Amino acid sequence: MNILIVYAHPEPKSLNGSLKDFAVQHLQNAGHTVQVSDLYAMNWKPQVDAMDNTAWSGDMPFNPSLESKNAFEAGTQSADIAAEQEKLLNADAVIFQFPLWWFSMPAIMKGWVERVYAYGFGYGVGEHSDTHWGDRYGEGRMAGKRAMLVTTMGGWEPHYSERGINGPLEDLLFPIQHGVLHYPGFDVLPPLAFYRTGKTDETRFAQLCQAYAERLDNLWNTSPIPFRKQNAGDYAIPSLTLKDEIAPGEVGFAAHLNK
């Protein structure tokens, strides 16, 4: 299989760097083809701007969404964006590995999402009307591919538990897992979270690698998070609210799971 690892940490010799190296080796040993987008090493430009369309005219105020559409359609996207889209299209599974900074992905990775997910590629896909609100949330260009977050935290596991002060990890990750991954069609696997990574000795590192290896070995037989599909009948359109008879009375993120 073709596996893409999108990875963000500024230090190759960090725990994250070592875990990423381990994952690459482990996947290659299992016969997979691995590509790595090492965002810091690539000096990835995080900020969306007019330079993302190489044919930007400058005649009108810069509209990020419109110029993204224009550039994607005309084939005038910045080369770094087009290259990442190609990697995504070639991948059977995508792993996003990063330290959890301020309860989300590092800025450089957020900027990867914002720039690579062009209008027409990551969103704005399919018919948009009052009866069909695009191919998204379970449909889209990433349909049939799998994605998984792998993230490290200094904090303790109970801090991220259902009554932990930071909020439950699954809810903190919902904007990414549902909003960034399910949105363009990925099947999203449960995340792999490593807690208390501030001090990781060799014994603990070996444990982390083993946990990582198990998840990599089971990429194709782990059940995805059962996020509801937008266009499978659960949602009213165009309000895009759950129909009354679906998960009656339930509100919040959990209502979007088809348990």
Place this chain on the structure above:
Amino acid sequence: MNILIVYAHPEPKSLNGSLKDFAVQHLQNAGHTVQVSDLYAMNWKPQVDAMDNTAWSGDMPFNPSLESKNAFEAGTQSADIAAEQEKLLNADAVIFQFPLWWFSMPAIMKGWVERVYAYGFGYGVGEHSDTHWGDRYGEGRMAGKRAMLVTTMGGWEPHYSERGINGPLEDLLFPIQHGVLHYPGFDVLPPLAFYRTGKTDETRFAQLCQAYAERLDNLWNTSPIPFRKQNAGDYAIPSLTLKDEIAPGEVGFAAHLNK
């Protein structure tokens, strides 16, 4: 009062740019002193790296948290970081204005948080032991200051409602409002959200400005979101889980509100 607006949009002539200009003018007309951190105009560096400590030796692998601490303590932070910290310390209220991109703040603003919130400034403040887990979540250097998010969305309001497909806006913003703003001590005001901003004519723009003005006029008499304080007795330490008798049986983000 001193008000800081941290603002992120690449186009000055955008709706966001116009709203920001309106807010500055409105606040100044009311006699406030306004500072603006216009992140795109400042060419803000989004990514954390070793350059953030001007005294970085390069002798050891770069540890973002440790070097942040070293630089903050030694006064060797990059000048752009120190300048933003100074603005925060001088502010009575801070407004973060941005388009909601992929259900969070733009990468350039996330990078502002990651770099400006140094160890010793945004986190790592106060005693850290098994009986006191830092001055955070209601305490910290921003205690006594107010913060508010102002964000624009292309999507419709029902899409962000309690049963809307994107998830409720208040939950999508929890990682920012609780994890980024309440964490260093801000009193966090309810967000100001503008929906369906893809096409905004003059009539609608005037309505948005009026709504913005009302929120600005009431910065000091709007009740903050009642997030629980970490060190006020609701949480067991060091597990940092809600004590059994606090919001018994409740889980998730809402359990951290002292309603």
